[in-house]
Amino acid sequence: MKKVAAGVAASHPATAEAGLRVLRDGGTAADAAVAAVLACCAAETIYTGLGGGGFATYFDAGTGRATCLDFFVSVPGTDGDLEAGPMVAVDVFFGGMPQVYSIGGASVAVPGVPAGCGEVHRRWGRLPWAEVVRPAIELAAGGVAVPAAHAQTLDSCAPALAWGEGASVYTPNGRRLQGGDLLFHDGLDRALTMLAEAGPQVFYTGELATIMVDAVRTAGGCLGPQDLAGYRVLETPVDHATLAGHRVLARHDLNRTVDTIAGLPGDLSRPGRVLGVAEALRDQGRQKIGDTTNVSVVDSDGNACVITTTLGLGSGVWLPGLGINLNSMLGEGELVTDDMVPGRRMSSNMCPLVVISPEGELAVAAGSAGASRIRTALVDTLLGVLADGLDMTKAIGRPRFHVVGDTVHVEPGYPRDELGALAAAGWQINQWPGLNHYFGGVTAVGQAGAAGDPRRDGVGLLL
Secondary structure: OOOOOOEEEEOOHHHHHHHHHHHHOOOOHHHHHHHHHHHHHHHOOOOOOOEOEEEEEEEEOOOOEEEEEEEOOEOOOOOOOOOOOOOEEEEEEEOOEEEEEEEOHHHOOEOOHHHHHHHHHHHHOOOOHHHHHHHHHHHHHHOEEOOHHHHHHHHHHHHHHOOOOHHHHHOHHHOOOOOOOEEOOOOHHHHHHHHHHHOHHHHOOOHHHHHHHHHHHHOOOOOOHHHHHOOOOEEEOOEEEEEOOEEEEEOOOOOOHHHHHHOOOOOOOOOOOHHHHHHHOOOOOOOOOOOEEEEEEEOOOOOEEEEEEEOOOOOOOEEOOOOEEEOOHHHOHHHOOOOOOOOOEOOOOOOOEEEEOOOOOEEEEEEEEOHHHHHHHHHHHHHHHHHOOOOHHHHHHOOOEEEEOOEEEEOOOOOHHHHHHHHHOOOEEEEOOOOOHHHOEEEEEEOOEEEEOHHHOOEEEEO
């Protein structure tokens, strides 16, 4: 059986290079994934940042064990001394339709990215913490070019991202950033240097914690010192399902990705599988845009680390002079549930996963951006690699369809015979004009190679 080559896949060339650099320096998959995630916080702030949250899945080649860590955001208010004010509604146009989001101080939940990166490194890292943070500091100090696909996302998300202090970052001199322009956050290199020197706790009980509480409360939120000091990374159960004789291992996400894989038809040959796949993917109408990104890493020992992080759309509450935008998760309608109480971890669609071959070896390490389309993107990619025998680049780059209610949203180039079968079975077909970031953003490393999603200008780099 072919061994998975060491490599990194990410949604920005600079992010992938940061991870590969750490692998070259002798780092583990965990070291490289953390370095890449922190690089995202400088290079991919349209999608994520230090003020966001996420999930990690780690596969230990020596033991064959997969571990899932939850460092997503928590509901603030455990201090109990302040009620949050109103949020700020913004319209984000996506696919030609307005999506209503809420931002501002009241939308800020307790961030988990610094704590999550620290815990992944503590458990499975080998290099010194400061060395893992260094590539991100260098990117933040000089700024990073915006890929064209990221600029396209910004076009949709600008009402939130370019709100308040974000205007000078994303629309400098009144002009929205375009592909090739420099994305720069004044002060972010200082914040990352503080993270490197003091460790993740600087965000929870240190100097940055005080600054964060003041910024959020000034903007009408209720985040307090106790919310930050009490935040913990959680280990969450690992679900599993079988696909083409392989075992898929991941957390139980809001979209039930593993359950969906378990519900795929037994015969995965084309074109016959399309109706069963569409039924398994049937969604109940959630189609928020979401700002998310993913990093997938495999090291030379066969260990894998996949980390997905998000900022929501960003609250527009920035840590003054430090270039950090805080998350807007409390303003993400599809994540707001009836059981949200102070201190409770919020739900998420993110699903970093690993796939194990029938022989018990790593076959794929993958994750995706895309909110409610994460499941769609991952399922289609895994079908491409495991059932259709495609290399990773082709599996990720081929046209996808996403199901919302009784409608199949589809990218151009999807096989006509399969679309005809769907239409004949009563599905409504909504043909999109081109490949679009709406349909997710997969990054994956596996036996079929390493690749990032062209919908996000992603790349895959092998050691």
